[in-house]
Amino acid sequence: MDEFENTASQPLLNTAADNARSLIIVLAIMSFLAALAILLSLSADRLGKNWQGELQRTATIQLLVSSPELAEAETQTALKSLRAALPEADISPLGTVKSRELLTPWLGNIELPEDLPLPVLISVTLDSGDTLSAPRIMTVLREEGLLAEIDDHSRWSDQIGKSARGLKAAALTILALIFGAGIAISAFATQAALSTQRDVIRVLVQVGAEDSFIAKLFIRQAGLRGLKGSFIGAVLGLLAAVILSLRNPKDTALLPDLNMNWTDSFYLVLLIIGITLICSAAAGFTTYRLLRRERRRS
């Protein structure tokens, strides 16, 4: 009798009967898509903010010089008063070469006459954090008797903000859908497990097991599967995102580039926890529901 060394209990739920593997694959694919959606959404958010911030912190001032001869003097005056007004900013004239370059798309490589009264372009770049007040600069220059126009990129900035928000909304929608699918899959899998293991439950109820005892079995099983599936999916999603972010960013002007950040993985951890919890909760909920139904039936 003593050669019978059964020191560890067998698991009460039949692990072989219901097919854990394909469930985990499904959960992994869902998590993979969710992870990509999260990373894309974070990326779009950050990218949008960066671009907007940068645009809002730079401006181009066009100084309308009275005549080519006075250009040099007026430029110096303007620079001086701008630097006085914005001591933190990086202010520099673009120079005629640069001015002409900017015109090239429209004028071609035409030899422009030297005496063309081209406006003097001055670029202003603020320290991060500050934003530009166009009217204030205009006032400063007008006090010096200078005429200027300011392009503060506000139109572009709005555009980019809207795009980023749209992208984020799309990513969040996908995320919500994937979570919905996760809940449905979990509920489905638990129901399947419960009907496969109906005999086990019947016996457990008969020998006097508490509902919580039975529910715990299914919650643990479903949670473990959720954890495995979402972990695999999230890790693969992270890998895919890293690979995508290593692409040549110029390849796709229309697609926002993924610019990853290590803090993003925090959200992936949240994703894993979320899917695990959803699976467990669906399992617990379904178990209690079925137990109650069985009880009512008899």
Place this chain on the structure above:
Amino acid sequence: MDEFENTASQPLLNTAADNARSLIIVLAIMSFLAALAILLSLSADRLGKNWQGELQRTATIQLLVSSPELAEAETQTALKSLRAALPEADISPLGTVKSRELLTPWLGNIELPEDLPLPVLISVTLDSGDTLSAPRIMTVLREEGLLAEIDDHSRWSDQIGKSARGLKAAALTILALIFGAGIAISAFATQAALSTQRDVIRVLVQVGAEDSFIAKLFIRQAGLRGLKGSFIGAVLGLLAAVILSLRNPKDTALLPDLNMNWTDSFYLVLLIIGITLICSAAAGFTTYRLLRRERRRS
């Protein structure tokens, strides 16, 4: 005995036991995502092609006039020879007002001197189908003794092509993932159904049912569920895409606009058929595998 009017057979598979509803929800969500991916991919493809085509069919010719006085005469010569060379194309001078407008972003509202030798801009728009040969136009003009530059937008065109291809690749990847998940879910659901209905199978085998008889039951069940789920998902996906395409397209400069086409629904029909087939095939495959395994066991 005659009040017992059982004229229709009951379905052999237990439809109540395994939870068809949550499976259908899962399949619907997968199909919804797949449908969106398909529509997005088709849209991106078409959009890219349209833009590319339009860009390739328009060009701006900058005529470098020798002096402001000769501008008018040289423009007429150029127009005449261009029209002769490209009889189908829409060729028109942009006029000085338009030329100046194009310069505005760079020069501001400066009063340019009248005698500024601005290049004359001529826009060329080909009929759809044709594409522009820049060298040929240059030759035509050079024969008339005219100097010109051509901007045929080729740099932009390449960019857009690459973006569209990237977007399409992304959409196809998502599609492949969703199909993978669909296969996994189907296999999972069938296995679950088979283990729930193991008793039915055992009895059917015992009373002499052929494997194909049993497999057919599961294939039909899984196929019907695949059909229902993918149909719901595809219709909802189409609806969502239509709603998205009705948005103000200017809102999102970075996101490619969905421009739907009624022929796209053909691909959605393919999607529905595909998912139905996948579900059926997974069910058939799993049934035969389990039947074979059961047989080996006994």
Place this chain on the structure above:
Amino acid sequence: MPIINPVSSPTVPPAPEAGAMVDVVRFERVGLRYGRGPEILTDVNMRLARGSFTFLTGSSGAGKSTLLKLCYLTLKQSRGLINLFESDISVMSRAEQQATKQRIGVVLQDFRLIDHLSVFENVALPLRVTGEKREAYRQDVMELLQWVGLGHVMEAMPQTLSGGEQQRAAIARAVISKPDLLIADEPTGNVDPVIGRRLLRLFSEMNRMGTTVLIATHDINLISEFSVDVMRIENGQLFSGLENGRVHG
């Protein structure tokens, strides 16, 4: 009228005494072991002639159910030869096996009724599987159910039946297709003696119509009431009669 009423069918085709003595089941030196376990059956020789009626006894765990499983093709012998209806089962294709199973009616210790099908549907299953039309078999099924005393629960689900009622439904399913071979494992374990005797009368009616019957049972009282062949398994070997004496093929 019950379909198994012998009076209403005087022209039963080849009655046992009419044709040549054909073996419906034939075992030759059959051995069986489960996996790597010991041999449960050793060198079993057995012949069931067409139209014979045989009881199989033996203590619990002797191998009665195992022997029956070999006969209804749910188990493969480890060695030896098994012929069913004069063909070697080990060379049968899957389709031939299933066709053979359609000629065998089986009643098991656990009744194996399908929970979500009514009693009527459960009993009609063997006919449905062979593709018969519902109109053709409906009346037969209803008559048989009346006969076994389940006329009032035809549309009930199996779980709502008592143990004995379930057993009778299982028996009805086994005999509905008028099988050539009827195999029953402990068919009277859950019914009282009155119903037990009634079920055995059903089996012997079937037998008189040409069906070969093989029944495993512990119920010595039952056996003693019938003057039929008795076989007994002891230590993996098959003996004839309730006393010692080996069966030879």
Place this chain on the structure above:
Amino acid sequence: MPIINPVSSPTVPPAPEAGAMVDVVRFERVGLRYGRGPEILTDVNMRLARGSFTFLTGSSGAGKSTLLKLCYLTLKQSRGLINLFESDISVMSRAEQQATKQRIGVVLQDFRLIDHLSVFENVALPLRVTGEKREAYRQDVMELLQWVGLGHVMEAMPQTLSGGEQQRAAIARAVISKPDLLIADEPTGNVDPVIGRRLLRLFSEMNRMGTTVLIATHDINLISEFSVDVMRIENGQLFSGLENGRVHG
């Protein structure tokens, strides 16, 4: 030593004759119908005193299993009063019901063994559910399995057992937690008379140690060998003895 050996436990707490006559089960005018069906049980009055041993008979479909289900809390009466261990079951909370079930051992017609658990694990289940430590019960389970003749298949899976072996495993599971009330539905249906008598000896050993026993059976021979109370269900009513004569509460 087998845990149920009466010799090794001379100090069994309140033996039936020692304490006051307490009712373990008490039915008062209990009626039961399934759904909208007819009343299966009508105005049943029944008292099982602590330490009593009772057989319940009746024809197939009479309502034996139904009466037992009421006793082990798997069915609710349609009307009347049922007390278990002196408390009214209709006012018990879910947790109290489950705690009460832990005091009742049940053997059913279908054995309800869990397929993926070994015989040992199946038998140990009631102890595991109450949270007992494996080291504490391991020896007891093994001894009980030896006693019912399953010592050699402790680690086997239930499907690999013969019908009679499964029945014994189910009985072992019912008695392992030394329940105050033991309910068995047709516990000898699948075993031969020798083993049947052995199982009944197990039940009477349990009974001598204070367990109240209620057994439903068709097996008249078995009943006649034991000098115990007999109750009979007929037309939904409960009578005492094998002959007519109504039981009164």
